[in-house]
Amino acid sequence: MAAPRSILAATLATLGLGGCATVVPASWKAVPDGAAMADAYPGFASHAGIEGKASLVCQSGIDGRLSDCRVEKVAPLGLGFDAAALKLTDRFESNPQTRNGALTASEVAFRVVFSLPPVDTVQPWEGPEPSAETLALAREVAPRFTPGLRQGPRAISLDGLDADRVEAVQAMIDGLEREVRPQAIEAVATAMARTVSPEDLRGMAMGRRPTRPNLTDEQLDRAGDKAKALGLRANERLKALYCAAYDCSDAL
Template sequence: MSFIRFGSVAALLVLAGLPTSSIAAEEGRLVFAARPKASEIKAAFPAGATVTGDAEVECAVADKGVLADCKVLSEYPMNRGFGAAALGLSDRYKVKVKDEAGASAVGRKISYSLEFLAPGDANPDWVRKPTGQDLAGVFPVAAVKAGKDGRAVIRCRVTTEGFLDRCVVLSESPAGLGFGQSALALAPQFLMSPKIRAGQRIETEVTVPINWAGLAEGGFASVGKDRLILDPPWKSAPSLAQVEAAWPKAAAGVDNGQAALRCGIKETGALDDCEVISELPKGRGFGKAALGLAEHFKVSVGPGDAKLVKLIHVDVPFRFRPPGATGRQLTKPRWIQMADAEGLALAFPQAARKAGVKNGLGVVSCAVTTEGRLADCEAAREEPAGLDFAASAMIVAGSMRMNPWTKEGDPVDAQRIRLPIRFEDGGDEEEGAAEAPAAPAKP
């Protein structure tokens, strides 16, 4: 576990698989005053072991906070020496003699867990950390008005490229002031080294608690005088070909890059007055490439919203890969146009209705266009078979549209998805329903 401070703003990062200590407290929470150093854990890797392992040890707290009567609770893999290695580090721990409630810690039980990385293995770690400026830049307007600092916890997947993906808010406090959304706004600007096991990059999850401290009364102007939005409904966005064409010449030999823009919005929905707010690696042209792609974005502006958009700023993330590179995934698109009840009712297969079947499932495989629409759909599966549910699903899919730019910073075109659509026959009222989660098409 590492604790990262940025001026008056602090962010706490908890990485899955890092050496951690779990505390079993009977009253107030027990707190470790000392732990083994990373170099000591590395040096304790069991002789003869060839894979990463972990162990949990339970001890009693003795005088002056030292640990005594320690025993191994668990180890994995078994019989590889990880339990003994963890036990041998018990003298590197020390517990504060008073718990958080002020009660004595002596005589109470406490446990710690350690992970021992095999040579060549690694856990995710920061490549680009959030800066104090990053955190201040998304401080919620509602929190400014309320004069309150806050905290949010997000959980993200770290891809094999080190991007943070599929982030969700686990908690925020105080609730309702926007700290969760502000934390999500930061995720596309971060980059981490991926998890490595046996020489292979592996996807994993990290939990990132972020604290905003000392900003509520900082006296800075809120972004856009009103609010900052993320992942707006895009009317248009750059295509994969345009993103690949923007790959900077100065980035030769770089595996990938990322950037983020903060832009105003014109009455037409086009982006205006964009500035680069993050770029990694720096000096390789990714910020300039993002600025060059800004002209291809346009926000869907509804009737009567023309004046409102002048008060709004939008953060636009970008992920860059060398032309022809793989790695993009479309696992959870944001649908901005779905089939309505009338359309679903009209699409319910007549063959199923004549057979007296009231519900069914059609699964189709479709290509995604630059506009986020589905094209070249093929029947993949249907239940019950032979009643045209897959054919009906193709009709429904043609009326749907996803956001053409993901909240992580990728175009959606040139990919295929499998789309399951469930139909229910409403009888005389002819009502229908569809459930359409998307997943990558199987090869």
């Protein structure tokens, strides 16, 4: 799942007025953009579709930069949202507080909210379905081209997990992989049979590389609709397994 996947909410702390001084609280001049938020999003939480929040307190200097940041609260625990929020603090820049017109340092409190966009709809294959013979050839080749859930470009990451949860989550992923692998092989076989000629499939069985199909990128993308749908279901299943074992509430 690549692309910006987060929304930032930030609320400045209420600052008291001292004596008759005129105080203008600090305000945001710059905040992390969507790409920075997506890059900081903890890997496992992203794959499992778990959202989170972190409340921070920082010092805002007269140069507008934040320093001495600390996490006051984070939810859910154990997924790395606290470290991710701290990683983003150098992307914030404030219009410093002023007192009687003079720039002054101040303390600011704000919240970073990590949320995910709606899941893209899987676009179905619209071309002809392969013959039984072609599908049988693809099934012979597909197991070698079906990565596990912790392999390949869409592998499930353990990034962000507390160390004492890694072993348990690895066991969840291993069990889920055993559960979905037969379906994954069939989904990959279907995509290959739709896009690779029988001649090329026979060549692949002997270790040769296939020629590029005479299809558009969109057609190639749609050919893998079953694999994509299965990946989404696997992520939902992983979230259910994880949240049955650990608290997934993002309430602060």
